[in-house]
Amino acid sequence: MNQKFKLITSIGLAAGLAFSASAKVDPDLPNYEPVSGVSGNLNSIGSDTLNNMMTLWAEGFQAIYPNVNIQIEGKGSSTAPPALIEGTSQLGPMSRAMKSKEVDAFEKEFGYKPTQVGVAIDALAVFLNKDNPTESLTLEQVDSMFSSTFKRGGTPIARWGQLGVTGSLADRPISLYGRNSASGTYGFFKKVALEGGDFSPRVKEQPGSSAVVQGVASDISGAGYSGIGYKTSGVKAVQLNEVEPTAENCINGDYPLARTLYVYVNKEPNQDLDKLTYEFLRYVLSKQGQEVVAKDGYYPLPAPVSAQILKSIQ
Amino acid sequence: MSTKEIRPKGENFVWFTGMGLALGLLMVFALLAVIFVNGITVFWPKEIVEVRLKEGSDAEIQGAEAFAGYISIDRHVNDIRPGKVEQKRELQFFVGNKDVYGFMYKFVDYDQIESMGPTPGIIELERLEYGDAIGYPVSLTLKDGTKISVGDENFEKEFEEFFKAAQDRRKEIRHLEKKVIGRINHKMTQLQVKKRTLERKHGDEAAQAMSSYIKYDDEIAELQVDYDKLAAEAKALRQEQHDIQFTYRLATGQEQSLPMGELTGYYYPDRLGFFGKITFFVSHLWDFVSENPREANTEGGIFPAIFGTFVMTLLMSIAVMPFGVLAAIYLREYAKQGAFVRAIRIAINNLAGVPSIVYGVFGLGFFVYVLGGTIDDLFFSSRLPTPTFGTGGILWAALTLALMTVPVVVVATEEALSAVPRGMREASLACGASKWQTIQRIVIPAAAPGMLTGLVLAMARGAGEVAPLMLVGVVKLAPALPIDGIFPYVHLERKFMHLGFHIYDLGFQSPDSEAAKPMVFATTLLLIVLVVLLNLSAIIIRNKLKKRYKVGAF
Numbered sequence: 001m002n003q004k005f006k007l008i009t010s011i012g013l014a015a016g017l018a019f020s021a022s023a024k025v026d027p028d029l030p031n032y033e034p035v036s037g038v039s040g041n042l043n044s045i046g047s048d049t050l051n052n053m054m055t056l057w058a059e060g061f062q063a064i065y066p067n068v069n070i071q072i073e074g075k076g077s078s079t080a081p082p083a084l085i086e087g088t089s090q091l092g093p094m095s096r097a098m099k100s101k102e103v104d105a106f107e108k109e110f111g112y113k114p115t116q117v118g119v120a121i122d123a124l125a126v127f128l129n130k131d132n133p134t135e136s137l138t139l140e141q142v143d144s145m146f147s148s149t150f151k152r153g154g155t156p157i158a159r160w161g162q163l164g165v166t167g168s169l170a171d172r173p174i175s176l177y178g179r180n181s182a183s184g185t186y187g188f189f190k191k192v193a194l195e196g197g198d199f200s201p202r203v204k205e206q207p208g209s210s211a212v213v214q215g216v217a218s219d220i221s222g223a224g225y226s227g228i229g230y231k232t233s234g235v236k237a238v239q240l241n242e243v244e245p246t247a248e249n250c251i252n253g254d255y256p257l258a259r260t261l262y263v264y265v266n267k268e269p270n271q272d273l274d275k276l277t278y279e280f281l282r283y284v285l286s287k288q289g290q291e292v293v294a295k296d297g298y299y300p301l302p303a304p305v306s307a308q309i310l311k312s313i314q
Numbered sequence: 315m316s317t318k319e320i321r322p323k324g325e326n327f328v329w330f331t332g333m334g335l336a337l338g339l340l341m342v343f344a345l346l347a348v349i350f351v352n353g354i355t356v357f358w359p360k361e362i363v364e365v366r367l368k369e370g371s372d373a374e375i376q377g378a379e380a381f382a383g384y385i386s387i388d389r390h391v392n393d394i395r396p397g398k399v400e401q402k403r404e405l406q407f408f409v410g411n412k413d414v415y416g417f418m419y420k421f422v423d424y425d426q427i428e429s430m431g432p433t434p435g436i437i438e439l440e441r442l443e444y445g446d447a448i449g450y451p452v453s454l455t456l457k458d459g460t461k462i463s464v465g466d467e468n469f470e471k472e473f474e475e476f477f478k479a480a481q482d483r484r485k486e487i488r489h490l491e492k493k494v495i496g497r498i499n500h501k502m503t504q505l506q507v508k509k510r511t512l513e514r515k516h517g518d519e520a521a522q523a524m525s526s527y528i529k530y531d532d533e534i535a536e537l538q539v540d541y542d543k544l545a546a547e548a549k550a551l552r553q554e555q556h557d558i559q560f561t562y563r564l565a566t567g568q569e570q571s572l573p574m575g576e577l578t579g580y581y582y583p584d585r586l587g588f589f590g591k592i593t594f595f596v597s598h599l600w601d602f603v604s605e606n607p608r609e610a611n612t613e614g615g616i617f618p619a620i621f622g623t624f625v626m627t628l629l630m631s632i633a634v635m636p637f638g639v640l641a642a643i644y645l646r647e648y649a650k651q652g653a654f655v656r657a658i659r660i661a662i663n664n665l666a667g668v669p670s671i672v673y674g675v676f677g678l679g680f681f682v683y684v685l686g687g688t689i690d691d692l693f694f695s696s697r698l699p700t701p702t703f704g705t706g707g708i709l710w711a712a713l714t715l716a717l718m719t720v721p722v723v724v725v726a727t728e729e730a731l732s733a734v735p736r737g738m739r740e741a742s743l744a745c746g747a748s749k750w751q752t753i754q755r756i757v758i759p760a761a762a763p764g765m766l767t768g769l770v771l772a773m774a775r776g777a778g779e780v781a782p783l784m785l786v787g788v789v790k791l792a793p794a795l796p797i798d799g800i801f802p803y804v805h806l807e808r809k810f811m812h813l814g815f816h817i818y819d820l821g822f823q824s825p826d827s828e829a830a831k832p833m834v835f836a837t838t839l840l841l842i843v844l845v846v847l848l849n850l851s852a853i854i855i856r857n858k859l860k861k862r863y864k865v866g867a868f
Binding site: 034036037039040041043048051052053055056058059065066067069070071072073074075086087088089090130131132133166167168169206207208209210211213214217220229230231232233234274295296297 | 391392393394395396397398399406417419420421443444491492495496499500502503538541542545548608609610611682683698700701704705706784789790791792794808809821822823824825826827828830
């Protein structure tokens with residue numbers, strides 16, 4: 001678990017905030033009050049998990065500032081650092097924290113580290129077909145299904161019968177769906193669920209999170225992982241270590257595959273961010289911005305965390 | 315006589331070729347039919363049913379045993395429950411009301427359903443956010459708190475009037491925000507850039523003392539006053555959009571209310587006659603091609619994508635034609651035909667076989683980073699670090715595709731040039747024309763139809779290409795069009811939306827893949843229509859040219 005997330009966890013606990021399962025937006029979040037003189041172009045290049053949320057934020061932001069242009073590209077978290085370094089984008093949405101290699105490359109170019117802004121909480125869910133009777137998996141079972149290295153110490157699981165499924169599904173091989181390696185979801189799942197091990201070659205790599213869900217929805221023996229926001233009527237998200245992927249469980253740290261979603265920006269220390277970028281991030285961290293998070297199926301930040309993050313970019 | 319003797323030798327192979335053609339046509343038509351049927355039915359109104367579940371069913375929505383929606387999938391699947399061998403029938407319903415339920419689609423096993431019945435008086439509401447809502451109308455609450463309930467005889471008339479007023483207000487808001495405020499914002503940005511240019515040139519303090527700098531500041535302050543006034547106006551209008559609330563009851567029992575300003579359309583599904591359905595179909599089709607996308611592209615229309623594809627293809631044609639034609643003329647007419655020219659020709663043919671993504675990588679490295687970066691350093695340095703040309707844009711995309719399609723044009727033009735009869739050239743030369751005059755007046759006009767064939771092929775390939783575009787300027791959302799009413803009118807540096815990429819995005823990266831699926835088919839259909847239209851217009855021009863030069867071609 002990364003540092004920022006621990007922070008969220010501790011503050012979330014300290015504030016003693018109660019969250020319902022349906023991801024309610026914290027009423028204490030500040031309303032976004034428009035300021036004048038905001039216009040120009042914003043470019044965003046990065047995560048595909050955050051792609052839709054960025055689009056929705058852009059739509060909301062443009063309703064407030066009619067003449068702001070926001071252009072969004074989302075092909076995977078790994079595309080964010082090079083774009084920030086090349087200066088082709090001001091916003092680098094990433095579904096994982098930057099690797100030290102990426103931070104170094106950035107520092108080499110500018111002499112300071114990129115600024116990390118947590119914008120939402122995501123539960124990485126393991127999806128099964130809606131007709132699959134399995135309700136809960138342990139992380140060890142997940143590792144045994146998806147990896148080829150079995151770092152959690154399990155033995156290979158290739159058929160549904162090995163997970164206690166009876167009936168005609170028991171003999172069927174588990175059909176695995178995952179993301180391609182440019183994706184932050186891929187990296188996070190590999191690091192946390194597989195403990196850094198390698199994926200089994202049987203995992204079918206998909207070009208987008210939505211493709212993973214569609215694959216599982218149309219394949220009765222399918223299993224796949226992607227952000228909880230992509231859930232459709234054809235799949236179900238199972239419990240991991242008997243914990244439901246709810247907002248509450250993510251914030252208090254019980255759900256093992258919870259993560260923070262970030263937007264990275266290029267901010268010189270002791271200097272203000274340019275007005276447009278700052279106002280956009282302020283919007284994202286406001287009540288309106290976090291309502292968008294809930295609408296897209298992810299979990300909004302608690303108010304104290306949002307306030308602290310906002311302070312860090314002022 | 316036996317049949318063997320009647321049939322000439324090789325007759326079987328004629329049938330064989332016929333079969334090949336039939337098979338090809340069958341596949342093409344099947345594919346087109348699938349896209350057409352799926353794409354066109356998106357806009358046809360659906361019949362909404364009220365579903366009652368059997369007691370104790372686990373398919374209930376928030377505890378209610380009834381819900382309303384239309385059937386989106388009806389299929390048989392393998393039943394994997396222990397002890398079952400036959401297939402089971404399952405239905406997928408579109409239930410809408412995502413704000414309440416948290417989902418829009420729901421699978422229900424057929425054996426869980428008690429009954430499916432009609433829904434008299436139900437209304438489907440098309441909203442700005444959260445997709446459609448389905449419910450029974452209850453009442454309208456006006457600003458002063460008076461209620462008009464559904465029992466009142468003029469309820470529907472009032473409802474329609476309020477709806478129309480809200481629509482007009484939305485148009486006004488859009489005009490105010492996009493056009494009027496947009497222009498002010500643009501002017502302010504220009505002034506800011508001018509200020510920064512001065513700061514860079516003379517240093518912060520010296521610049522601030524300059525008279526022109528102070529003048530810019532004054533102008534900005536003036537614009538700011540205008541902006542504040544207009545922004546307040548727009549805000550007041552937005553506020554008015556929430557004055558009237560419409561209350562409706564869901565089939566699952568909850569009562570919900572919606573501000574009239576959030577409504578983009580509504581209809582009573584059980585009351586639509588045949589003509590009502592036609593009107594519904596036409597208006598929704600029109601909305602789809604003429605509106606901006608909403609809700610991360612799963613709602614609204616695809617106008618920016620159509621426009622982006624069109625402009626990009628046009629720019630590409632403008633770039634590819636001169637280069638391709640000039641290269642071909644030199645190769646065919648002037649170059650000394652030998653091993654070297656043959657090698658070049660082979661190289662060009664091979665270029666046509668290079669994977670398109672390689673062109674994308676080249677475009678990113680050369681056009682965007684090298685050319686674009688240099689342009690930014692030279693002309694737009696006051697805007698840095700925000701890149702202007704140093705990031706993907708419609709110009710770079712068009713040039714990359716032009717590079718990719720140049721071989722097609724070169725090959726087609728060369729063929730056309732070589733087909734011009736030798737007699738025509740000789741006659742021209744014999745009349746005393748120089749070689750260039752002959753080429754210009756005789757050869758090129760005669761070869762023009764063939765060159766245009768090359769352009770048609772290039773456009774078809776260019777408009778359908780997606781992979782290289784993803785690297786050089788296509789984006790998921792770019793609401794500002796590459797051509798608009800703000801000086802300099804054509805904005806070649808802007809990123810753009812493209813139908814092909816839109817299909818990829820909806821299909822693989824959409825947040826709600828079920829809601830996006832119908833949009834994928836509709837968008838595919840439109841892309842095909844657009845390519846056909848572009849090709850048709852080129853073919854029509856070509857045929858006109860052919861007729862014109864037929865007389866001259868002896």
